[in-house]
Amino acid sequence: MAINKNALIRYKVLDKCFRNTGRRYFIQDLIDECNKVLLEIDPESKGISRRQIFQDVAFMESGEGWSIDLVKHRDNKRVYYRYANPSFSIDNSPLNEVEINQLRSAMAILAQFKGMPQFEFVHEILPKLSQGITTDQEEVIIDFDSNQYLKGIEYLGELHNAIFYKKVLCVSYQPFENNAPYDVILHPYYLKQYNNRWFLFGYNPDEGLYNWNLALDRIVGITETDGKYHPNTEIDWFEYFDEMIGVTKPVGATTEPVVLHLRGRAGMYVVNKPIHGSQHTKWLDPELLEVKLDLVINFEFKRLILSYGKDVKVVSPEWLKNETADNLKAALDLYC
Structure with a gap:
């Protein structure tokens, strides 16, 4: 039986009445007490x-x-009602079956975060939550797309704390194309996960950019500095990521209209799993879907287009159409 808000309020009122040895609560008294509290919360309660x-x-x-x-x-x-033990209260009683099942489900979800540094507390709290909760068979019924062995994930907890406590960092960073790491001074603002990789965004004073982006798997080391933290007053991160796919935003980039044609199952897939929030679709025929988007054209979006292979055609803009064709030709050359 699910416990909704009003039901829980009634149980609390009844619990209080049953504990009161100074008054006799008959059925009508219990109804009146519950209605009194419910009317205080909702004057339109019937x-x-x-x-x-x-x-x-x-x-x-x-x-x-x-x-x-x-x-x-x-x-x-x-008949009036009273607890056999006046000191009893549902607030002090063991968890009921409904609460145990809810807690067990929450524990199963929490357990999947145990490999992530900022969730180290899960190691300690799960055994405590498990006390008194037994089951004949523990079955996992939900799974998250996460990789606890991902390189750089060990920095998550440290970076989370740096953002929370507003610490300026010196990050030793080595991109794929560099043979050696270099230091970046960063005022950290935001952590973002995309495609099973984590990225750190912040203010880079040397470049004067508030959206400097570092991939955690390319971080070599992190040290705190004594610099004065520069708070984020420039970027709303929800809006920032809302206009693009992924995490890469070229300097000065703005949204552009894009038209794609997708065939067959690829079209049906995109209808059910939109490419972007700006997506508008129209079936030109039973096998051809036209997709219109308005977004920042970045590295991740280009890679996504290529992932559809022969089932997608870029209609516009012209430069993206030509670039995609060149990439497909280069890929074909690998097999020639």
């Missing part, structure tokens, strides 16, 4: 019925609830 109160009491007595030990005292023809 109140609850006797049937609802009986259902609530039955749930609280059940194993799915809190297995409360409730004594029904007779007063002439009426």
